Amino acid sequence: MSNAPVSIALRRVSAAFRSPEGATVAAVRDVDLAVRPGELLTLLGPSGCGKTTTLRMIAGFQEPSSGEILIGEHDVTRLPANRRDIGFVFQSYALFPHLSVFDNVAYGLRVRRKSAHETRTAVAAVLALVGLGDLERRSPSELSGGQQQRVALARAIVIRPRVLLFDEPLSNLDAKLRVEMRTEIQRLQRRLGITTVYVTHDQEEAMAISDRIAVMNDGRIAQLGSAEELYRRPASSFVAGFLGRANLLPATVRASSGGTVTLDVCGAAIKVASAISHSLGERLSVMIRPERILIGPPGGPLDGEIVSRVYLGEKAEYVVQVGGALLQVIRADPPEGETLAPGARVGITLPRDGVQLLP
Amino acid sequence: MQGDPLRAGVVVALWLLLGLFVLYPLACLLIRAFSDDGGFTLGPIVGALGNPTHLRALRNSLVLASLVGILGTAAGFLFAYAAERTDMSRNARRLIDFIILLPLISPPFTTSIGFVFSFGPRGLITHDLLGMQNAQVYGWASTTCAEALTYFPLAFLALRPLIAAIGGDLEEAGFSLGGSRWQVFRTITLPLTMPGLGNAFLLIFAASLADFATPLILAGNNLPVLPTDAYLQITGMFDLKGGAVLSLLLLVPAGLVFFAQRYLVERRSYVTITGKSGGRARGAGATAWLRWVLWAACAAVTLFILYLYALLAYASAVVAFGANATLTLDNYRVIFTEGVPAIKDTLIIALIGMPLGGLYGVIVGYLIARSRGFGRHMIEIVSMINYALPGTIVGIAYLIAFNDQPFALTGTATIIIACYIFRYSPTGIRTTVALLQQVDRSIEEASFSLGASSLRTFRSVTLPLILPAFFAGLGTVFIRAMTAISATIFLVSINWTLITVRILENMTEVALGPAAAFSVFVIVVVLGVTSLLNVALRRMTTLRVSSLGTAS
Ligand SMILES: Nc1ncnc2c1ncn2[C@@H]1O[C@H](COP(=O)(O)OP(=O)(O)O)[C@@H](O)[C@H]1O
Ligand SMILES: [Mg+2]
Numbered sequence: 069m070s071n072a073p074v075s076i077a078l079r080r081v082s083a084a085f086r087s088p089e090g091a092t093v094a095a096v097r098d099v100d101l102a103v104r105p106g107e108l109l110t111l112l113g114p115s116g117c118g119k120t121t122t123l124r125m126i127a128g129f130q131e132p133s134s135g136e137i138l139i140g141e142h143d144v145t146r147l148p149a150n151r152r153d154i155g156f157v158f159q160s161y162a163l164f165p166h167l168s169v170f171d172n173v174a175y176g177l178r179v180r181r182k183s184a185h186e187t188r189t190a191v192a193a194v195l196a197l198v199g200l201g202d203l204e205r206r207s208p209s210e211l212s213g214g215q216q217q218r219v220a221l222a223r224a225i226v227i228r229p230r231v232l233l234f235d236e237p238l239s240n241l242d243a244k245l246r247v248e249m250r251t252e253i254q255r256l257q258r259r260l261g262i263t264t265v266y267v268t269h270d271q272e273e274a275m276a277i278s279d280r281i282a283v284m285n286d287g288r289i290a291q292l293g294s295a296e297e298l299y300r301r302p303a304s305s306f307v308a309g310f311l312g313r314a315n316l317l318p319a320t321v322r323a324s325s326g327g328t329v330t331l332d333v334c335g336a337a338i339k340v341a342s343a344i345s346h347s348l349g350e351r352l353s354v355m356i357r358p359e360r361i362l363i364g365p366p367g368g369p370l371d372g373e374i375v376s377r378v379y380l381g382e383k384a385e386y387v388v389q390v391g392g393a394l395l396q397v398i399r400a401d402p403p404e405g406e407t408l409a410p411g412a413r414v415g416i417t418l419p420r421d422g423v424q425l426l427p
Numbered sequence: 428m429q430g431d432p433l434r435a436g437v438v439v440a441l442w443l444l445l446g447l448f449v450l451y452p453l454a455c456l457l458i459r460a461f462s463d464d465g466g467f468t469l470g471p472i473v474g475a476l477g478n479p480t481h482l483r484a485l486r487n488s489l490v491l492a493s494l495v496g497i498l499g500t501a502a503g504f505l506f507a508y509a510a511e512r513t514d515m516s517r518n519a520r521r522l523i524d525f526i527i528l529l530p531l532i533s534p535p536f537t538t539s540i541g542f543v544f545s546f547g548p549r550g551l552i553t554h555d556l557l558g559m560q561n562a563q564v565y566g567w568a569s570t571t572c573a574e575a576l577t578y579f580p581l582a583f584l585a586l587r588p589l590i591a592a593i594g595g596d597l598e599e600a601g602f603s604l605g606g607s608r609w610q611v612f613r614t615i616t617l618p619l620t621m622p623g624l625g626n627a628f629l630l631i632f633a634a635s636l637a638d639f640a641t642p643l644i645l646a647g648n649n650l651p652v653l654p655t656d657a658y659l660q661i662t663g664m665f666d667l668k669g670g671a672v673l674s675l676l677l678l679v680p681a682g683l684v685f686f687a688q689r690y691l692v693e694r695r696s697y698v699t700i701t702g703k704s705g706g707r708a709r710g711a712g713a714t715a716w717l718r719w720v721l722w723a724a725c726a727a728v729t730l731f732i733l734y735l736y737a738l739l740a741y742a743s744a745v746v747a748f749g750a751n752a753t754l755t756l757d758n759y760r761v762i763f764t765e766g767v768p769a770i771k772d773t774l775i776i777a778l779i780g781m782p783l784g785g786l787y788g789v790i791v792g793y794l795i796a797r798s799r800g801f802g803r804h805m806i807e808i809v810s811m812i813n814y815a816l817p818g819t820i821v822g823i824a825y826l827i828a829f830n831d832q833p834f835a836l837t838g839t840a841t842i843i844i845a846c847y848i849f850r851y852s853p854t855g856i857r858t859t860v861a862l863l864q865q866v867d868r869s870i871e872e873a874s875f876s877l878g879a880s881s882l883r884t885f886r887s888v889t890l891p892l893i894l895p896a897f898f899a900g901l902g903t904v905f906i907r908a909m910t911a912i913s914a915t916i917f918l919v920s921i922n923w924t925l926i927t928v929r930i931l932e933n934m935t936e937v938a939l940g941p942a943a944a945f946s947v948f949v950i951v952v953v954l955g956v957t958s959l960l961n962v963a964l965r966r967m968t969t970l971r972v973s974s975l976g977t978a979s
Contacts, residue, residue, distance in 0.1 A: 127872075127876060128875075129872050129875070129876075148431070148875070149872065149875040149876050150875045150876070150877075150878050150879055150880055150881075151878075153878070154876055155876065155877075156872070156873065156876035158869040158872070158873060159869075160867055160869055162867060162869035162870045162872065162873040163870075163873075164870060164873070164874075164888055165870075165892065166888075166891045166892060166968075175874070175877050175879075175887075176877035176878055176879075179877055179878045179879045179883065180878060223873075223877070224876075224877075227877060227878065233876075
């Protein structure tokens with residue numbers, strides 16, 4: 069339990085399950101991942117992509133079928149969970165139903181044979197830290213969902229683990245509490261400086277809380293980077309579509325010279341930067357975020373027709389038909405009196421710096 | 428955790444025990460029955476099937492079990508339907524619970540003894556009331572009725588949750604679609620209860636097939652059945668091999684019934700699942716006249732059972748039942764002087780077997796619920812064998828297996844205790860599995876993640892959560908150790924004997940008073956101990972949460 073944060077490394081880690089019919093299902097495939105000391109790294113991906121399995125292997129609840137896992141300098145691949153010095157916060161909280169709040173939080177300290185006095189002080193301090201100072205005599209069943217979540221958090225951090233692991237900790241809370249708790253988790257993590265791996269399927273939560281995000285798909289890591297990198301420079305259509313909303317459009321190469329290509333996107337000619345050169349007529353795929361597309365009066369660079377409009381207060385969302393394609397468009401703070409009913413004709417501008425070439 | 432050395436050690440130890448006390452005796456029994464000097468042979472079995480006496484015993488056993496099954500299921504359904512579907516008062520419901528409990532905690536021949544007191548040569552009804560001389564209580568009618576009264580609680584317990592689940596929403600949905608009461612009963616209630624009725628019938632069928640005590644007292648000479656036949660073959664003719672062969676004749680129907688019953692239980696599960704959310708509509712479903720008919724029938728059975736037990740208590744407190752009605756404590760004096768060895772032995776065996784059986788039940792239940800794959804199914808099946816087999820088979824198998832080296836345990840308390848543990852712990856095992864299926868695995872993982880070893884996790888997280896199952900196991904093993912006889916009658920010796928065996932001896936020696944006093948004693952002890960267990964469980968589950976910062 070040294071105080072210097074540690075790194076976590078996964079080296080070509082795979083996990084396989086035997087299905088009831090006897091077939092092997094690969095849940096995690098050859099994952100390489102380096103979590104930096106003290107950072108909060110999120111595994112983000114759709115349900116079933118292998119996030120939980122990856123996290124459980126880091127925790128030691130499950131052995132990888134191949135590959136190795138390092139915490140700090142130590143190879144922990146074969147080390148059982150109870151000797152890895154981790155804190156795990158479960159989706160279901162997994163509070164011990166037969167123990168009081170106090171005894172739940174004290175559990176890990178008692179396992180570590182701390183003195184009664186030390187235990188009292190540490191539990192009181194951590195309960196104050198999560199804002200539950202006066203509830204220590206309650207039974208978990210007498211707490212609200214948010215309070216149970218805080219107890220689970222307190223129980224995991226009171227032992228000052230070297231690694232904190234969260235598996236969708238907020239998915240059982242209502243929307244408002246979710247935002248509050250994620251801020252709290254981030255605050256505590258920063259303050260304690262414990263290396264943390266956080267699992268969620270909620271992209272907003274991931275973006276709000278993480279230092280870096282690893283987007284997972286089908287047992288693999290699709291892309292790793294900061295929220296901004298992933299949003300602005302998605303490496304694949306999967307990442308583009310999973311993080312935020314995206315228009316994925318086909319494009320044809322019109323010209324290619326010295327680091328830029330000119331593309332035909334829905335009939336508009338757009339220049340984008342490209343490291344590699346492309347041949348004329350090559351068909352590519354581009355991504356444009358809805359909020360980057362401009363809607364103007366008819367007669368713009370592209371002609372479009374409104375298919376639907378949803379007014380959401382601070383923004384309005386449109387679906388616009390342009391040529392054969394349907395574009396999602398978002399307009400922040402739409403002007404009063406703007407009534408673009410379905411069927412209305414509009415002009416569409418695709419900003420050249422908002423078009424992202426996908427491999 | 429998988430691959431845990433402690434867990435591996437427990438599994439190995441468990442298999443050694445299961446091998447010694449389940450598989451080995453069964454193998455010995457089969458070898459003895461199917462071999463002679465020349466090796467493997469079907470001769471003895473063929474011989475037994477060709478013997479008209481044994482064949483008749485087999486047929487009697489099957490017919491008796493069928494009759495008892497039908498009668499017991501009907502009574503169980505009657506009580507369950509009345510309890511769930513009529514607006515009975517709270518006290519009436521309590522009375523029903525008590526009536527159901529009585530046969531479950533009494534020695535298996537308590538009802539039979541009551542029948543003798545009531546309808547025997549000097550019976551209260553036959554002799555005193557009707558003035559009959561030498562009334563014959565022995566035979567089909569009394570055996571069937573006594574067994575049905577002994578075993579109908581099994582049907583009640585199996586049917587009651589089912590009827591509760593089908594009530595409420597499902598039937599109301601039927602009514603809301605315009606069905607009449609009879610239509611709803613015919614198209615919804617009955618089809619949904621059918622598997623449950625089948626299950627209840629099979630439970631009672633198996634119990635009756637294996638019942639040894641009732642026929643021994645009530646069947647008389649004209650109604651030989653297999654378990655008593657096998658017993659007499661061994662104790663009367665000292666023919667161990669013949670007894671083994673006869674007991675094996677029981678195996679085929681018992682096995683068939685066991686698998687049919689499991690099949691039904693698995694198929695039935697859809698009702699219990701949907702029933703969970705269904706609101707209960709007590710009082711719906713029975714018209715006023717039907718309600719009175721149900722109540723009258725329940726009341727008649729209830730009064731009759733109470734009458735039999737009252738008779739038992741009365742017989743234990745008079746000088747000579749049917750001849751001298753002077754009140755006396757002599758019978759109790761007898762059991763607390765001459766009977767002391769049996770009482771002491773029984774209590775020692777029960778009190779040692781109880782904690783061991785309770786612990787065995789939760790450990791095996793834990794392994795079944797918390798592991799995967801082939802080994803888990805093997806443990807599940809093997810640990811059920813001694814429970815599923817008729818007691819006579821288990822008793823004879825133990826007798827054969829542990830008579831000689833290398834495991835000469837005959838005559839010891841160990842053998843009787845082992846018999847009880849491996850035969851009566853499946854209740855604890857099943858309750859543990861059911862409870863653990865409701866405890867999310869992550870609760871144990873939370874403990875591991877906090878640094879606790881698997882032993883510590885089991886002790887301070889799992890065990891407290893399955894405490895009710897542990898107590899259920901304790902209770903069942905204790906009750907059975909106090910009341911069972913069919914297997915252990917083959918295992919008693921000069922050094923270790925049992926109250927139930929003494930009761931049987933008293934009955935055959937027509938020492939009715941001491942037999943009644945022993946029975947009352949057993950019932951009182953069992954009631955006392957099970958109540959204590961209940962109190963202990965309740966205190967342990969409520970105290971824990973409020974204990975702040977104490978025991979870790
Ligand atoms: N215990 C298990 N047995 C069999 N398959 C499993 C088990 N746990 C997970 N899987 C499978 O592995 C894949 C990844 O699961 P998981 O890691 O739970 O995904 P996520 O947490 O991203 O939703 C899924 O296809 C799932 O069905
Ligand atoms: Mg998951």
